[in-house]
Amino acid sequence: MLEDHDQAATVDLPLPRTTPDGPWPEGYPSGFAVVDVETTGLASHDRIVSAAVYRLTARGDVEDHWYSPVNPQRDPGPTWIHGLTTEMLRDAPLFAEIADELAERLADRVLVAHNAVFDWTMLAREFARAERTPPTRQRLCTIRLAKELALPLPNHRLETLVGHFGVEQRRAHHALDDARVLAEAFRPSLHQAADRRLPLPLHACLPITEWSQAPAAERRQRVGAAGAWRGWRPSRRRPACPYPNPGRYQAGGRLIQGMRVAFSGDTSIDRDLLEDQAVEAGLHVATSVSALTSLLVTNAPDAATSKVAKARAVGTPVMDEAAFTHLLRDVAPAEDPAQGV
Template sequence: MSERIPAQSAADAQPPLIWPSGYPDGYAVVDVETTGLARDDRIVSAAVYRLDARGEVEDHWYTVVNPERDPGPTWIHGLTAEALADAPLFPQIAEEFAARLAGRVLVAHNAIFDWSMIAREYARARLEVPVRQRLCTIALSKELSLPLPNHKLESLAAHYGVVQQRAHHALDDARVLAEVFRPSLHLAARQQVRLPLLACKPLSEWSDSVVSRADGGTDGGGRRSYGRGYATWRPTRKRPACPYPNPGRYEPGRRLIQGMRVAISGDTSVDRELLEDRATEAGLHIASSVSRLTSLLVTNDPDAATSKVLKARAFGTPVIDEGAFTQLLQDVAPAPEG
């Protein structure tokens, strides 16, 4: 049942707000600062603002984390190796972090990044993060058609008149996000908008890759830029070209055939690179996007409005989940001769 609650102000001429019955019971607004943007980068600080069902702040929490490696872009997050030397390791804060996420929807700005970094840290620690859904405030602002010049956090903050005090400090970024999320949530409720919730699938299998610093930190060699001032010093990973021609679309109920173009969308229970490696070793072509030539899309969330899912629908590309794909990988048919 829907609950009628009073409007926020007596001066508000809008009708009383009827809160949608299907909205979540609580949220964890999260921000993490990291050593970079790659899969083997680490968290250096984390903050959580816990909100109730209507976006009111319950409490907040912040910690720094020793990443056990170079802290990366200190000119952005301000955390040096010296400052992090005595900070706790991630496994030491994992339980408290999890307690603040448990039973809530994870909210973040560009939530796939924060969730991916958190999921990887828990996988490294051989622990499971208690999050089952996430909400990206970028996706929500698009659903609400907010008049923003772009979808940066500072633009969203300016729209709601929220003042940023320390940009790229996890605690202040989380505070700003919590303050802009509340009016966005109420606007969504007033418009009866379906929240853009996505499933979070914790990693069940993880393998640390070799981390190498190509040239001692200079600008040459393997330095790889990620934009927004972020950088990491890992060589770019390139997959070998698939040696087989594309045999066409996958036919449901039949075997995969070497050379098929496979795209993967959303969270996977096996680390994405491991899953892609297995597909490549089986003779499949891993595609970064979906086109008319794509043989198959693998996703655990076929209802998500991601670009890959939407294109797959438009092109009629077959869609299966990770479990079915993993089974099919065990018996891939050889490429046709000639």
């Protein structure tokens, strides 16, 4: 199981220097790599079926782009989403065969993605399987950046963000087109942040240092140096969820508004921000696990915590943070907006 114990990096922004193109914060990164991956699923044993990278300059201008399908060496999963079939991927390169070229495109750049923890997690696992270390040291999530900029968005889906900036999407869930539209939306976001001299929400990318192909052992792998558990956290009073609880999450399905979601252990995204995203999507954030809990989100499903033990005892589904944040992009609406439980 991947555990991502990183913290937001601090970006010091000195007084701007004047260039022919105008002032630019000196503390900002020197380049970016906008990434999108399509996968066979959301679990730790799932594989990448396609990957795309748009390399950008420090100011967000496109330098070049790259795309490759990837043979996952297994069923491609939701072909109705990414459109890639077993036949289409049969002669595609294995991830190990594109790892060096992909690494070269990521080197010395900040990885940018929409729900970056998911794309980074999938890439880190694939690099580990290929016995390589990815060169990426930092990532930036465009969901987090949109929140920092307080963009007036009704939700944080990719199509909503790019639509806000007037970017036309041609092939949703195609890695190359998703990376293209995100690159086009990231540039004005970056410029808004620079104009306001906002620190960019950068997070460290810690590679997987050990790997086992066995799914059971996968759940026990750690990312880099282990971080400490946060332990007790003061509860935050939130407004009551306006939707009824539709029941437990069904594997392979969508999250549904009103679902009761509990969290256990450390998260790569600040816990309060992660819970805020869940609430904004129409989910009920629960402080404990019971038979009514729809889902437990944890990066350590084998940890001896009371929430994990309770989830196992009552049959509550368990999911890691990367898969959960990916599902947050498309939460199904509740059937009845009546007051929930």
